Amino acid sequence: MSLLSTHGGKQNYIDAVYNYDWSSTSLGPMDSWDPAFKNAVNLCLQTAFPCALYTGPGWVMIYNEAWQPILKTKHPYALGKPFKDVWPEIYESFDLQFQSVINTRKGLFKKDQLYLLESVGYIKEAYLDYTLSPIFTSDGSIYGMLVIAQETTQKVLNTRRLKMLDEFGRRITEVESLESACHIITKVLGDNNTDIPYAMIYLVDHKLNTPSESLIARLITTTFDSDSKNGWLFPDYLPETPEIIDLTKDADKSYDTFVELKREAATYSFLKCDSWPIHILLKEGRHIKVLLNDGSQAVLLLTRISIYDDQVLSAILICGINPRCTLDEKYMDFLMLITSQMNTCLYHARSIEEERKRSKSLAESNRQKVLFFQGISHELKTPLTLMLSPLDAIINACPQEAPIMSYLQIIQRVGIPELSLPNIFQRFYRVESQSSRSHEAGEESKIKGLDKCADDYLIKPFSAHELIARIRANIKLSHLRRKIIFQQYKQEKTNQLLLSISSKILSGLDLSETLLDIIKEIHHKLPSERILIISNDQSEFKNNKIVALSDGSENIPSTNNIFNETDYKNKSSQILSDLQEFLYNNSGINIYLDVYCDDVCKNVSVLSIEIILNDTCWGWIKLYRSPNSIWLDSEIELLQQISNQISLIITYVNNLKENTENEIKIKSIEVANKAKSQILANTSHVNDILNAARLEARKVTLINRTFDLLELFEDTIENFEKRSGVKKIELIVNCEIDSFPRYVKSDPDRLKQVLSHLLSNAVKFTDKGKIVLTISMQAQEVIDKDKEKSAYEQMIQKGCLLIELYDTGIGMDSEYIKHAWQNFSQDGMSRTKMQDSAGLGLSICKNLVEINGGEIEVESELWKRSKFWFTWNVELLSSIYKPKTNTNNSFS
Helix, strand or coil: CHHHHCCCCHHHHHHHHHCCCHHHCCCCCHHHCCHHHHHHHHHHHHCCCCEEEEECCCCEEEECHHHHHHHHHHCCCCCCCEHHHHCCCCHHHHHHHHHHHHHHCCCEEEEEEEEEEECCCCEEEEEEEEEEEEEECCCCCEEEEEEEEEECHHHHHHHHHHHHHHHHHHHHHHCCCHHHHHHHHHHHHHHCCCCCCCEEEEEEEEECCCCHHHCEEEEEEECCCEECCCEECCCCCCCECCCEEEHHHHCCCCCCCEEEEEECCEEEEEEECCECCHHHHHHHCCCEEEECCCCCEEEEEEEEEEEECCEEEEEEEEEECCCCCCCCHHHHHHHHHHHHHHHHHHHHHHHHHHHHHHHHHHHHHHHHHHHHHHCCCHHHHHHHHHHHCCCHHHHHHCCCCCCHHHHHHHHHHCCCCHHHHHHHHHHHHHHHHHHHHHHCCCCCHHHHHHHHHHHHHHHCCCCHHHHHHHHHHHHHHHHHHHHHHHHHHHHHHHHHHHHHHHHHHCCCCCHHHHHHHHHHHHHHHCCCCEEEEEECCCCCHHHCEEEEEECCCCCCCCCCCCCCHHHHHHHHHHHHHHHHHHHHHCCCEEEEEEEEECCCCEEEEEEEEEEEECCEEEEEEEEEECCCCCCCHHHHHHHHHHHHHHHHHHHHHHHHHHHHHHHHHHHHHHHHHHHHHHHHHHHHHHHHHHHHHHHHCCCCCCCCEEEEHHHHHHHHHHHHHHHHHHCCCEEEEEECHHHCECEEEECHHHHHHHHHHHHHHHHHCCCCCEEEEEEEEEEEEEECCCCCCCCCCCEEEEEEEEEEEEECCCCCCHHHHHCCCCCHHHHCCCHHHHCCCHHHHHHHHHHHHHHHCCCEEEEEECCCEEEEEEEEEEEECCCECCCCCCCCCCCC
16 A cells, blocks of 8 residues: 555556555455456556546545546545545535436536535635546446546636636726725625625825824725614624724734644745734735634735825725635735736826816816906906907917017007006916916926916016017916826826736637727727728738728717817928828838728728737738828827737737647647557567467477576676666575586577566566575486487486575565466456566466476565566586686676
């Protein structure tokens, strides 16, 4: 039984199964098994797939080496044991399935079947794909079950967890504020509560490197139920969980109680505490594993977002852990991805809140302007309203570079006295400057510089010319602010789009589905009539294939642009000039402002960008708009980035496909090599059977010829010394060389065959200890009755070799010894099969020895030792061998 735990490889395990004491089980000795079941056992042990057999009362288990990872710590105990003793927790379920197979006489297939298995210290959640096939005997009855299985636990977990991560991407558009983002996060986690049974989010608003003594943590949301009377209903096994935690009190707490949990082959460390160690988390900045009162586990995870300057918002996510899974590296990677998604939601919420503040500030500015106009006298109210609301009317009325006098003429035309303007506008800009300062805090340095100039105009005397210059600068400033805000908004949308595309790379979707999702996302960001992704068929251009298409059937938002229609008309020539220069500097981009397209049967404006893969054109992204539409640099750059992302997706898919094909090829080669080896082994085995049959029929005669006896022994022993040395087994040879003749007459090939086979078996079945070979000879004179020879010539010197071989190997039991000399065909599935045709070789040895006139016998004790000996007759042709210089009486 000790061989089941050795590291001798697959063959040692197979030998151990065959040598198992099956007579001690309800199945009885292996020789008594049905031949069909013996063949199934042989198939099970030789296959590379996880395979097990069940038969007899209680469904006794026999399994191969590949099944051991499924058993985990239950190996090697499970071999030869009833199913109900090995897996009592799932025995009833499998017994029902076995009975169903017996009743229907048809196999079963189960996919991703969930079983709760007992493991070290916990109940493990395991998923299996497996088949149940009946083993029929010759009379049609069912002798047992053949089970081929594969554990799919990690695949099921990955699918389940990816689904949860995808849900974050779908729900991010619902975010309206930081608080709503937290509620959406716990909502997603609560709807998928297998891997995260519960979750809580604390927020801490503080400055970087601020000591925890001055911090307050506020509980924003949880997945637990609540009522109006008691608030959140936390279970008793959780640590103390207040809605507001003063970290000043927690700063002096000591958390140094760690508990180690054994999970299969690994040990994990957890912190034992009576309150959530949030201040430790903020201080160390890494996750903390916590062991709760009921033995369950939780993890505290941290993410931070910047609010402004050095002010940050720390979000603490507390996640419960599935008690039926090990908190290993893969589980932690999943939780870190959850934290990353949480970070993305919070950043999105922060940008929305900032945009809301900007809009509110702008609305307040406009309100102040209205109040200003309402306070002006009735005679000036109308012309000032015409002039200042909107102020853009004055600028648009004159060319961009018009002299200041043009603006003065317009002001005079609307009836505003020039000398009254300084006092009026001084009041207006005092209001405007105050609103601007509160609204534009933190903007670019250029804007701050313009604001400073505006403040200077309020305290210094200025003329009407200077006032008009200030009006013009303020309008430019307003345009610049709008541009910056719009560019920030567009950049945020672009980042979200690129992040969405990046997440699709690992989504596992089909390439066509992924590309279709991408162009739908593009259609929502870049308004167009039609978007296509076309693959490049290099064999014939006409056969280019459309792999993804979006024709605008969905509602597409209108173009968000900082320019109005007049802006386009005024700036179109400059845009086209800049566009030509851009295209000249960037290859792989083509724009056709007015071209006829067959697929839409009309003229359109087309933007085409190449998708480059391995320095070659894989295909194109094409966007259609109405003829002579303008394509902005930002839109082209966005599509270039998306083109690069698509290249990554295609490369990733191709690599997966190539890896799969390589794995299939490797498996095919392994199977082919195994089949070839089996064929060669079977062919060699068939030859042994033929030799045994010829020997048994006494149709083989020995060929007597002269040979060097000592050289034969030396060559044979030297070969097996190397093999025993590899296994670190001591090979000892005892031989009285002085009593041996140098040359003898016999059949050297047959003598070497017998000796080599016995030595081969000894080395093969001995894993530790020693092998001792003893060779001796007895000489005698016999009379040759050939009448034509003289009396002297009739005296022949005969020798009888006695060769004894002792080893400390696995030995043989008494039942096997009875059949040790029988042919393979007479033994069926006996131990001769178990020991790689050792019995067939012994049968050949026995016949050869007997044809020579000798004898061969064996003594053995199972698992301890074996001793073979045989005699071999030779004719002596020379005197006793006398070595010239030799002090050693044995071979070395």
